[in-house]
Amino acid sequence: MGLSTKSDLTLLIQEGEGLTVEFKEKFTVKIAQDICAFANSRGGCLLLGVADNGRLVGEHLTGQMKAEIFSLGRNCDPEIEIKVKQLDDVVVVAVAEGGEKPYSCAGVYYKRFDAVTQKLTRNETKAAFVANVGSHFDSRANADASPSDISLKKVKDFYKTAGIKYPVNQKRLPDILKSLNLMKGDKINHAGVLFFAAKIDQFFLHSQVMLLAFKDLKGVHIFDRKEVRGDLVTQFNEAEFFLKRHLSLQAIIETTRRKNEYEIPLTAWREAIANAIIHRDYQYSGTSIQVRVFPDRIEIISPGGLPEGVTAKNIGGKSARRNEIIADMFARMDVVEKAGTGILRIREAMKDAGLKPPKFEDMGNFLKIVLFRPKGVRDVEKDVGSDVEKDVGTLSDNQRAIYEQIKLKPIVTARELAEKVGITLRNVQKNIDSLKARGLINRVGPDKGGHWVIR
Numbered sequence: 001m002g003l004s005t006k007s008d009l010t011l012l013i014q015e016g017e018g019l020t021v022e023f024k025e026k027f028t029v030k031i032a033q034d035i036c037a038f039a040n041s042r043g044g045c046l047l048l049g050v051a052d053n054g055r056l057v058g059e060h061l062t063g064q065m066k067a068e069i070f071s072l073g074r075n076c077d078p079e080i081e082i083k084v085k086q087l088d089d090v091v092v093v094a095v096a097e098g099g100e101k102p103y104s105c106a107g108v109y110y111k112r113f114d115a116v117t118q119k120l121t122r123n124e125t126k127a128a129f130v131a132n133v134g135s136h137f138d139s140r141a142n143a144d145a146s147p148s149d150i151s152l153k154k155v156k157d158f159y160k161t162a163g164i165k166y167p168v169n170q171k172r173l174p175d176i177l178k179s180l181n182l183m184k185g186d187k188i189n190h191a192g193v194l195f196f197a198a199k200i201d202q203f204f205l206h207s208q209v210m211l212l213a214f215k216d217l218k219g220v221h222i223f224d225r226k227e228v229r230g231d232l233v234t235q236f237n238e239a240e241f242f243l244k245r246h247l248s249l250q251a252i253i254e255t256t257r258r259k260n261e262y263e264i265p266l267t268a269w270r271e272a273i274a275n276a277i278i279h280r281d282y283q284y285s286g287t288s289i290q291v292r293v294f295p296d297r298i299e300i301i302s303p304g305g306l307p308e309g310v311t312a313k314n315i316g317g318k319s320a321r322r323n324e325i326i327a328d329m330f331a332r333m334d335v336v337e338k339a340g341t342g343i344l345r346i347r348e349a350m351k352d353a354g355l356k357p358p359k360f361e362d363m364g365n366f367l368k369i370v371l372f373r374p375k376g377v378r379d380v381e382k383d384v385g386s387d388v389e390k391d392v393g394t395l396s397d398n399q400r401a402i403y404e405q406i407k408l409k410p411i412v413t414a415r416e417l418a419e420k421v422g423i424t425l426r427n428v429q430k431n432i433d434s435l436k437a438r439g440l441i442n443r444v445g446p447d448k449g450g451h452w453v454i455r
Contacts, residue, residue: 014166017115019328020044032072037110037117039098048091058089114331138323141187151198191325213293244439265349276302
């Protein structure tokens with residue numbers, strides 16, 4: 001990982017555990033499982049002397065400990081090469097990606113899934129690795145991209161969302177990208193471009209999400225449509241907001257408290273959208289992810305079909321990743337579960353809501369996830385309009401004034417809103433946060449150069 005200085009160590013600890021980083025408070029022989037998992041994945045390092053929450057507790061490398069760690073690698077099958085060193089108060093155990101996958105430890109196979117070491121059966125391991133060794137699209141270098149093509153604003157926004165407190169500037173950018181597995185040597189990989197490139201279209205013309213809402217069950221009459229081009233975080237956020245616009249909120253009474261929930265659990269469709277982005281095959285040109293809203297269901301279609309070893313019947317029970325780095329980035333933002341249990345969460349959320357089970361359909365080169373709505377066929381246009389009118393009718397005077405100003409001028413600034421409404425910038429932000437929480441407005445793009453979208 002190129003971990004050689006105290007600054008490198010500080011950065012890794014600040015970014016937290018992930019696909020290639022594991023924290024351990026102290027040395028135990030159980031780290032053999034993580035060593036095996038790293039060799040079966042993208043390689044990585046264990047930081048001994050760091051608690052799960054990133055607190056530095058310290059660990060000292062002795063000659064006996066070093067010998068035991070090397071022994072753990074030799075006892076794996078095949079043998080795993082390990083590098084060990086003391087860096088500040090931390091013992092660093094570095095493991096390279098193996099060239100003879102799959103590896104086992106005491107007859108058991110392990111692999112990294114985001115920030116979790118997971119036990120696999122040998123057949124699962126073979127299915128996940130043998131057909132795909134060295135073929136992961138997201139880790140390949142993008143020949144046309146350089147650090148100058150990366151948006152510092154996007155990197156800063158990602159750090160903020162992921163809760164990472166570390167200064168971001170042009171000088172530190174290469175180290176940041178390397179620590180996130182988005183850059184190797186002087187080459188940025190496809191995942192780095194898809195997340196942080198200032199202009200995605202310069203590198204990927206076919207990386208987009210198509211958002212569609214239909215009035216009829218057959219998908220003939222479209223009444224709302226949007227094509228989202230841009231980085232993967234923007235694609236996820238836009239798809240989420242689109243569904244918030246077209247799904248109804250319903251009141252749920254729990255004891256003496258009332259709360260609003262979407263007719264289809266938010267957990268279910270957030271996981272489904274993230275799943276489509278994470279597992280998409282980005283090598284298919286001329287295709288896009290589709291999020292389609294019908295009166296009785298939602299369909300989310302992703303190019304690429306199911307990963308090797310996974311079928312529509314065993315999906316959720318098999319552990320596989322088409323784009324491990326992209327999955328790790330979404331896990332760092334807490335968009336998906338770090339243990340690769342998204343499909344199970346979708347099923348559980350639908351069951352808990354009393355809805356029909358989700359449907360997974362293998363369409364050859366595409367995977368379709370269907371989430372069924374509870375109300376059956378509705379007049380969608382009428383419902384959407386009435387829902388918005390009802391929500392706007394409950395706004396405070398300042399919230400309604402801000403909403404109307406944004407409706408008139410989507411590029412209006414917070415300062416302009418403060419002047420027009422006659423309130424402070426701080427109160428403008430508080431009211432904007434309330435409108436966003438209710439799904440009535442959404443910000444697209446950066447503070448400068450972006451615009452507002454209203455429901």
